[in-house]
Amino acid sequence: MSDYLFLFRGGFPMYEGWSPEEMQQHFKKWGAWIKRMSEDGHYQGGHPLSAEGKTVTGTGKVVKDGPFAEAKDVVGGYVLISSETLERALELAKECPVLEIGGQVEVRPISTLHN
Amino acid sequence: MQPPGKREVPVFDLVDHLFRHEAGRLVAALVRIFGVHNLELAEDVVQETFCRVLEVWKYRGVPDNPSAWLMRAARNRAIDVIRRERTFRRFAPDLSLLLESNWTLALTVDEYLVEHRIPDDQLRMMFSCCHPEIAVQAQVCLILKTLCGFSSREIAQALLAKPTAIEKRLYRAKQVLKAEGGLYEVSDEAQIAARADAVHQAIYLIFNEGYHGSHPQETIREELCQEALRLGALLTGHRVVAAESQALVALMCFHLARLTARVDGEGRLVPLEEQDRSRWERPLIEQGVRFLERSAQGERVSAYHLEAGIAALHCLAASHDETDWTEIIALYDLLYGLTPTPIVALNRAIAIGQAEGPGKALEELNRIPGALKLKDYPFYPAALGEFHRRAGHREEARDYFAQALRLARSPSESRFLERKLEVCG
Numbered sequence: 001m002s003d004y005l006f007l008f009r010g011g012f013p014m015y016e017g018w019s020p021e022e023m024q025q026h027f028k029k030w031g032a033w034i035k036r037m038s039e040d041g042h043y044q045g046g047h048p049l050s051a052e053g054k055t056v057t058g059t060g061k062v063v064k065d066g067p068f069a070e071a072k073d074v075v076g077g078y079v080l081i082s083s084e085t086l087e088r089a090l091e092l093a094k095e096c097p098v099l100e101i102g103g104q105v106e107v108r109p110i111s112t113l114h115n
Numbered sequence: 116m117q118p119p120g121k122r123e124v125p126v127f128d129l130v131d132h133l134f135r136h137e138a139g140r141l142v143a144a145l146v147r148i149f150g151v152h153n154l155e156l157a158e159d160v161v162q163e164t165f166c167r168v169l170e171v172w173k174y175r176g177v178p179d180n181p182s183a184w185l186m187r188a189a190r191n192r193a194i195d196v197i198r199r200e201r202t203f204r205r206f207a208p209d210l211s212l213l214l215e216s217n218w219t220l221a222l223t224v225d226e227y228l229v230e231h232r233i234p235d236d237q238l239r240m241m242f243s244c245c246h247p248e249i250a251v252q253a254q255v256c257l258i259l260k261t262l263c264g265f266s267s268r269e270i271a272q273a274l275l276a277k278p279t280a281i282e283k284r285l286y287r288a289k290q291v292l293k294a295e296g297g298l299y300e301v302s303d304e305a306q307i308a309a310r311a312d313a314v315h316q317a318i319y320l321i322f323n324e325g326y327h328g329s330h331p332q333e334t335i336r337e338e339l340c341q342e343a344l345r346l347g348a349l350l351t352g353h354r355v356v357a358a359e360s361q362a363l364v365a366l367m368c369f370h371l372a373r374l375t376a377r378v379d380g381e382g383r384l385v386p387l388e389e390q391d392r393s394r395w396e397r398p399l400i401e402q403g404v405r406f407l408e409r410s411a412q413g414e415r416v417s418a419y420h421l422e423a424g425i426a427a428l429h430c431l432a433a434s435h436d437e438t439d440w441t442e443i444i445a446l447y448d449l450l451y452g453l454t455p456t457p458i459v460a461l462n463r464a465i466a467i468g469q470a471e472g473p474g475k476a477l478e479e480l481n482r483i484p485g486a487l488k489l490k491d492y493p494f495y496p497a498a499l500g501e502f503h504r505r506a507g508h509r510e511e512a513r514d515y516f517a518q519a520l521r522l523a524r525s526p527s528e529s530r531f532l533e534r535k536l537e538v539c540g
Contacts, residue, residue: 031222038212047217077218
C-alpha cells in the first residue's frame with residue numbers, strides 16, 4: 001500500500017460565471033467522488049484551496065501576491081490517497097470531477113526520501 | 116401587509132413549546148454526526164442555535180416554517196463547530212474522515228441532518244439511553260434531557276428531585292454512553308428485541324410519573340404523559356416494531372383518555388365509578404383500540420397487552436355497572452401469572468369485589484401475598500375501607516380511610532380520601 005497525493009489544477013478560474021446552483025451541483029460530484037473513495041478505504045484526507053494567497057520566493061524571501069502562473073496551472077485542492085498500485089490510483093483520478101471542467105489531476109507518489 | 120415583527124404569537128411561548136420537540140430531534144441527529152461521545156457538544160450546538168435564532172425572531176418575527184429554519188441554523192452552527200473542533204476531536208468514526216475535509220464537510224452534514232433520518236436517529240438515541248449499566252431512574256433523566264428537550268432544572272422539577280441530583284445522574288449516565296463508544300443500532304428485529312423491554316420500562320416510568328406521580332401541578336404531570344406517548348409513537352412508527360410497543364402505546368392512550376376526568380374542578384381525585392364518561396377523550400380511546408389490535412399480531416402476550424386489555428374494557432364500557440368484570444378478572448389472573456406483584460393482586464381483588472360483592476373482595480384483599488410491600492400505598496387501605504363501607508362495617512371503613520389519608524401522596528389524593536372519610540362519618 002502506497003500513498004499518493006492528487007493535486008487538482010485548473011479549478012477556480014473555470015467557475016467564473018457559474019450560478020450558485022451550478023456550483024452546488026458540481027461540488028456534490030466532488031463529495032460523491034471522495035465519499036466513494038472513502039468507502040473503499042482509499043481516501044485519507046484533503047482540502048480544497050482558496051483562490052487567494054501569497055508566495056514567498058528565494059533567499060530574499062520576497063513575498064508576492066498570489067501563487068499564480070496561469071489560470072490553468074493554479075492548484076485548486078489536494079487529496080491524499082492510499083492505493084496498492086499507481087495504476088489503481090490513476091483509475092481513481094480518472095473519476096475526478098475536475099476533468100469535466102477541463103482541469104487536470106496530478107498523481108504524485110508520496111516519497112520516502114530513502115535515508 | 117402586517118410587518119413580520121408584529122405577529123400575534125408571543126415569541127417566547129412558541130419557542131418554549133417548539134424547543135421541546137425540536138431540541139430532541141436535533142440532538143439525536145447531531146449525535147449521529149458527532150458521535151455519542153460528543154453528546155454534550157450536540158446539546159451545546161442545539162442550545163446555541165436556539166439562543167441565536169431567538170435573537171433574530173425577536174426582531175423579525177417567527178418564520179412560517181420555524182422547524183426548517185431551526186434545522187438550517189443548527190446545520191450552519193454544526194459546520195462551524197466541526198471546523199473549529201476537528202483538529203483535536205474525533206467525530207462519529209464512520210464520518211470522521213469526511214467531516215475533517217472541506218471537500219465533504221458540508222455535504223456530509225447535509226446528508227445526515229435531514230428530516231427523513233431523524234426518526235431513526237431518535238430511536239437509536241432512545242435505545243442507547245436504556246443501556247443496562249445505566250440505572251432506570253437515570254435512563255429516564257437521560258431520555259427527558261436528550262429526546263424530550265427538558266433542562267436539568269425541568270427534569271428535577273418534574274421528578275421532584277434536586278437539580279444537583281439530576282445533574283449527577285446525567286453525568287454518570289453519559290459516562291456509560293461514552294465508554295460504549297457508539298450508538299445502539301436499531302436496524303433489525305433482533306436488535307430491537309434485545310433492548311425493547313428496557314425501553315418500554317423507561318417510557319412507562321415517564322408515563323406513570325405523570326399519571327400517578329405526586330407532582331402538585333397537573334400541567335407538568337400531563338406533559339410527562341404526553342412526552343411518554345410521543346416516545347411510544349416514535350417506537351411504533353419505526354419500520355421494525357415489537358408487538359409490546361403497540362400494546363404499551365395502546366395502554367397509554369387508554370389511560371390518557373381518562374386523565375382529565377380523573378380530577379374534578381377542586382383538584383380532587385375522582386374514582387372510576389364516579390367519572391363523567393362523556394369527558395373521556397374518544398379519539399384517544401379509538402387510537403388505543405387500533406394499537407391494541409395491532410399488538411395482537413405478536414406471538415408473546417406481555418404485561419402491557421394484558422394491562423391495555425383491562426384498560427380497554429374500562430374505556431369501552433358504557434357505564435361502571437356495565438363493565439365486563441368477568442373478563443377483567445380473567446385478564447388480571449393472567450397478569451398475576453406474568454407479574455405476581457401485590458399491586459396486581461390488589462387491583463384483581465378490587466375487580467373481584469365489583470363482580471362478586473364486598474365479602475369476596477375483603478377475603479381477597481386480606482390474603483394478598485406480600486401485602487407488606489403495600490404498607491405505604493394509600494389505595495390498599497382505601498380499598499379495604501371502601502369494601503368495609505359497602506359491607507356496612509362503618510367503623511372499620513373509617514379506620515382504613517384514615518390510614519389511607521395519612522399515606523396520601525398528593526393534594527388530589529388527600530381531598531379524595533377526606534371525602535371518603537366524611538361519608539363514613
